[in-house]
Amino acid sequence: MSAILGTHGPLLVRTGGTALVGVLTAGLLAVGAAPATAADGLSDLRTDLDALLKDPLLAGATSGVVVRNAATGEVLYEHQPQTSLLPASNNKLLTSAAALEVLGADYRFSTLVSATAAPSDGVIEGDMHLIGTGDPSLTAETFDALAAKVADAGVTEVTGDLIADDTWFDDARLGAGWEAGDQPYYYAAQVSALTVAANSDLDTGVVEVQVSPGTRGGRAVGVALRPATDYVRVDNTATTGGRGKLAVTRRLGGNTIAVSGGLPLGGRAVTELRTVHEPTGYALDVFRRALADNGVRVGGSPVSGTAPADLIGLVHHESAELGELLVPFMKLSNNTHAEILVKTIGRRAGGEGSWAAGLPEVERALTRIGLDTPGLGLELTDGSGLSRGNRLSAALLADLLQEATDEPWFETWTDSFPIAGDPDRMVGGTLTNRMRGTPAAGNVRAKTGTMTGVSALSGYVTGKRGEPLLFVVLDNGHTGAAPRPVQDAIAVRLARFARDAPTVGDASRTIRQIHPGQQPNDRLECSWARAC
Structure with missing residues (x-):
């Protein structure tokens, strides 16, 4: 526990530009106050949490809240703990824990390049196969390095086809219950055992679309795809200085990205992420281009198929260990990584890379960890919480x-959790802009969750006297602004908690202090809005 929990000193809360500092010492609320008992601090905590759950942001909502001592399991507070609720991205807590339990923190994904024949004088008389096992970290740079290994192996030409084998997983690309309207957007990317991550965030199964204004008004805007690919077509009708807001959409059922509207002359370039339909072909196209760049000519066509058992191995690539890959997955709340892990769990433990095989194995893993999943009403339809x-x-x-x-x-697991208020996105993640300037900053490690009408925050925090606490906040059914200020106020209140120091506070004032001048819900969690 010492790896993630530490003690904190003075209480620091910022209201606008004013810092309010209060030091609670040896059970004294103020100089000259009577000594408090342990019961006082706990009673006051419960009073404050009750008050926070009555905030107008939660009007009409159902909230499940649990606070416990993380070392002993003692329950400090509960509110509707058994109520069945939507978890949104808090579902990833289950998926990541099950992945560590089933696969292990040292698990690596492999990508293989094999051929029907060994090269002779640099020429492979036959086909070359690219075989994937679900690696979510295959970037254009990775494919270039893989192609360079092929060239270093002495290959200069392949007379047959370049064949992609993604059969490590089934061919179900989208999770059950996913909204059709989400499909063009990066948080609902299609799942394949062979795919491309477009950037260093490892956004998988998507392409970056960069739109920049032309040099004169009325001219077409410039559009570039990264990674460069012929697999995606651009239909560009947007103009420089043109009327209408710039729109970048992928038409469902194919890989045509329509760019319309306009950008102001001299304005900044805009980069959007859009999903790729059937991402296996996208990976194959990126690899084909990398082979050409490294001097390897392929005479045949890029196609999909199942690799025969008698292939000759040429080169392979292994990903970083799962423990390392969990960082971008959990910090940035990557939905596609979650689904890849579910299918990988299914392949490893159930013999099939599918949701149907993987989700029951996730539940079995949670049972082994110690959870009574049937008794606590667990229902899983995907790994990310998007459903x-x-x-x-x-x-x-x-x-x-x-x-x-x-x-x-x-x-390893908690190292992947977002840390409140840390400006480094690969540390703070979806909590980078939350709880800054409070005793929860640098203290709270927790997973966020956001969907329409659903908001969640669950993780660990250290109390004022160093007491290790865990907390869960699941909010469902709010009709207005998302109640993140209330969740943050709960986390800050736990960071201030001391059994021997009564600290009843004004709940609404605490919320204003955490979010000074910010209208609730004026930004989405970073895993759903690139502007975060």
Whole structure:
């Protein structure tokens, strides 16, 4: 537990530009106050949390809340702990823990290049096969390095086809219950055992579309795709200085990206991420281009197929270990990584890379960790939480956070959680812009979750006297602004908690202090809005 939990000194809360500092010492609320008992601090905590859950942001909502001592399991606070709720991206807590349990923190994904014959004088008389096992970190640079290895192996020409084998997973690309309107957007990318990550964030199965204004008004805007690919077509009707807001959309069922509207003359370039339909072909096209760049000519066509068993291995690539890959997955809340892990779990434990095989194995892994999944009402339809078919209770998530503390992979797991207020995106992740200037900053490690009408925050925090706490907040059914200020106020209140120091506070004032001048819901969690 010491790996993630530490003590904190003075309480620091910022309101606008004013810093309010209060030091609680040896059970004294103020100089000359009577000594407090342990019961006072706990009673006041419960009073404050009750008040926070009555905030207008939660009007009409259902909230499941649990707070426990993370070392002993003592329940400090509960509110509707058994209620079945939508978890949104808090579902990733289950998926990541199950992946560590089933696959291990040292698991690596492999990508193979094989051929029907060994090269003779640099020529392979036959086909070359690119075989994937679900690596979510295959970037254009990775494919270039793989192609360079092929060239270093002495290959200059392939007379046959370049064949992609993605059969490590099934061919179901989209999760059950995913909204059709989400399909063009990066958070709903199609799942394949062979895909491309477009950037260093490892956004998988998407292409970056960069749109820049022309040199004169009325001219077409410039559009570039990264990674460069012929697999995606651009239909560009946008103009420099043209009327209408710039729109970048992928038409469903294919790989035509329509760019319309306009950009102001002299304005900044705009970069959008859009998903790729059937991403296996996208990976194959990126690899084909990399082979050409490295002097390897392919005479045949790029096609998909199943690699025969008698191929000759040429080169292979291994990903970073799973423990390292969890960082971009959890910090940035990458939905596609979650689904890749579910299918990988299914392949490893159930013999089939599918949601149908993987989700039951996730539940079995959680049972081995110590969760009573049937008793706590767990229903899983995907790994990321994008589907509205997922259901669980705050008590189940609290049990996971509790039981995980005894697992050998616990530190690896919590290292992947976003850390409140840290400006480094690969540290703060979806909590980078939250709880800054409060005792929760640099203290809270927690997973966020956001969907329309759903918001969640669950993880760990250290109290004022160094007490290790875990907390779960699941909010469903709010009709207005997302209640992230309330969630943050709960986390800050836990960071201030001391059993021997009564600290009843004004709940609404605490919320204003955490989000000075910010209208609630004026930004989405960073995993859903690139502007974060």
